[in-house]
Structures are given as C-alpha cells and as structure tokens.
Amino acid sequence: METSLKTLIVDDELYSRDELKHLLEAFPSIQIVGEAESGEVAIMKSLQLQPDIIFLDVEMPRMNGMEAAKALMELKKAPLVVFATAYPQFAAEAFRYDAVDYLLKPYDEDQLRETIERIEKKFKSYHKNNLGRPTGKLAVEANGEIFYLEPKDILYMFRDDKLTKIIAKTGEFEMKTPLKDLESKLNSLNFFRVHKSYLVNLEYITRLTPWFNGAYQLQIEGRDEMLSVSRNYVKALRMRLEI
Numbered sequence: 001m002e003t004s005l006k007t008l009i010v011d012d013e014l015y016s017r018d019e020l021k022h023l024l025e026a027f028p029s030i031q032i033v034g035e036a037e038s039g040e041v042a043i044m045k046s047l048q049l050q051p052d053i054i055f056l057d058v059e060m061p062r063m064n065g066m067e068a069a070k071a072l073m074e075l076k077k078a079p080l081v082v083f084a085t086a087y088p089q090f091a092a093e094a095f096r097y098d099a100v101d102y103l104l105k106p107y108d109e110d111q112l113r114e115t116i117e118r119i120e121k122k123f124k125s126y127h128k129n130n131l132g133r134p135t136g137k138l139a140v141e142a143n144g145e146i147f148y149l150e151p152k153d154i155l156y157m158f159r160d161d162k163l164t165k166i167i168a169k170t171g172e173f174e175m176k177t178p179l180k181d182l183e184s185k186l187n188s189l190n191f192f193r194v195h196k197s198y199l200v201n202l203e204y205i206t207r208l209t210p211w212f213n214g215a216y217q218l219q220i221e222g223r224d225e226m227l228s229v230s231r232n233y234v235k236a237l238r239m240r241l242e243i
Contacts, residue, residue, distance in 0.1 A: 004031035005123060008049060010042040010068070011035075011057040011084070016105065020055055020084070023107055027116050039063030043071050047239045050190075051079045053119060055103075058085035069099070080122065082115060138182075140166055140173035149173060151189050155220050156200040156227065157182065167223070194218065194229040194237055202240060 007030050011017045017035050024030045033049045036042040040063050042054065054072065058065035069081050086105040100122065101115040137148040149168060157166045159179045166173040183193055190202045204221040211217045214231035229237060 005029050005052040005119065006031050006033045006049065007053045007055065008033060008042065008045055008051040008079070009035045009055050010037075010039070010060075010065070011055075012037050012060040013057075016057065016084075020107060023109060023112055024055075024116075027113075029120055030116065039065065039068030039071075042068050044239070046072060046075060046079060047236065048242065050077055050240070052123065053082065053100075054079045055082045055084055058083055059087065080119060082119075138166075138175070140175050142171060142173045147173065151186055151191070152201075152203075154191075154201055155204050155223065156198060158199070159197045167220075169222075192233075192237060192240055194227065194233050196230065198227055200227065205241065208238070208241070 009017050009020055034045050036045050056065045080100045082101045083099050084103045140147050140149050153169045155167045163174045164179055183199055191199055192202050193199050205218050206221050207219040209217045216229040216234050217226040218229055
C-alpha cells in the first residue's frame with residue numbers, strides 16, 4: 001500500500017505502548033505519528049494530528065477507551081479504532097463503537113497482521129471510491145488548457161464568484177468544483193478550512209498573526225499576501241499547527 005496510514009497509539013502503560021510500536025514498525029503502511037497516555041490526551045492529539053487509525057486501550061483511568069471512542073466518533077474526521085485490552089469480556093461492547101478490530105494483550109503477531117490487512121483494505125476501498133482518479137491529482141485549468149495538479153504542490157485555494165482559484169508552487173489555476181467538495185477530498189491530505197472562502201495547505205503556513213475581533217491572519221511560504229482566518233476556525237487551526 002503506497003499511502004501511509006497515520007497511527008496514534010493510546011495506552012496508559014508505557015511498556016504496552018512501546019511493545020505495540022515495535023510490532024507496528026514491521027508494517028510499511030503504518031506511520032506512527034504520536035502516542036497518548038489517556039483518553040483525554042487521545043482526543044486532543046486526534047484534533048492536532050488527524051490520525052487515520054487509533055490503537056486504543058480499553059482500561060485507562062479517568063476517561064477509559066470506550067468513553068474516548070464515543071468522543072472520537074463525533075469528530076469531523078473520525079479515525080478508525082482498534083481496541084486493545086487484556087480483558088476479552090469487553091469485545092462485544094467494543095463493536096458498538098464501530099471498531100475495526102479488537103486485540104487481546106499480550107499481542108499476537110498473526111492477529112495484528114490480520115488487523116492491518118483489514119485496515120488496508122478499508123482505506124484502499126475508500127480512496128478508490130472518493131478520489132476519482134487513481135493518481136489522486138486535481139484536473140485544473142489555465143490558459144484554456146487542462147493540467148493535472150498534485151495536491152502536495154497546492155499552497156492554498158479560494159472561492160472567487162463561481163470559480164475556485166488555486167495558488168500552487170507551479171502557478172495559478174482555476175476549477176469549477178465548489179470549495180466544500182475540495183475540502184472533503186483534501187481533508188486527509190493536510191488541508192484545512194480557515195475561512196468560508198479559503199482552504200490552505202498546513203505544510204506551507206509560516207506565520208499566524210492576531211488581527212482584530214478574535215480573527216487572525218496567516219502567511220504562506222513564498223507568498224506576500226496575508227490570508228484571513230475567521231475567529232470560528234482559529235482554535236482548531238492552532239491545535240492542528242502546534243505540537
């Protein structure tokens with residue numbers, strides 16, 4: 001599988017996190033982006049890191065895995081959840097939270113491999129149904145010609161009357177697709193809505209400056225213009241940007 005699946009490991013025991021991290025390193029499709037020691041931290045890091053998968057321990061103090069999963073399901077980009085516990089009696093309850101799998105500790109390598117294969121199939125199916133073209137490129141227009149643009153080369157895009165204008169490393173383009181449809185396609189590729197009319201690539205934000213009435217302005221790498229950040233999006237944007 002070419003796409004890396006961003007993975008968050010959640011367990012209140014450091015030994016268990018280290019064990020699972022070591023086992024997951026054997027799978028090229030898995031990219032471990034973070035760890036959390038509690039349900040509360042798991043939710044915060046999910047907002048920041050936007051993981052595709054969360055390996056979630058069930059038995060944790062304060063907010064347990066089931067409670068955390070319930071909150072995670074409410075996120076705009078809800079991750080797939082794999083529960084992990086030493087207690088098999090939680091299995092039936094786990095699948096009420098749409099868990100993709102349920103792993104028993106100590107981890108069995110064969111069972112873990114089956115879980116990863118199941119996850120990979122889900123994501124392959126998702127991309128096939130949602131990206132349209134196998135290449136994952138956007139068809140854009142410039143000077144009467146059609147170009148296929150790599151999303152990673154896009155700096156930001158904005159809605160201008162009936163067209164979406166795209167500012168990329170390679171030039172400026174336009175397309176008729178509404179911004180909300182592009183947001184849905186690009187959400188998993190590090191794009192973020194900062195204003196009703198602007199969608200930016202988080203990789204290229206270099207500065208965030210307070211403006212007025214709780215709003216901010218941001219600057220994009222290699223660009224002189226400042227983009228408006230609506231106060232409704234400021235908190236979520238800062239959580240995505242900050243470590």
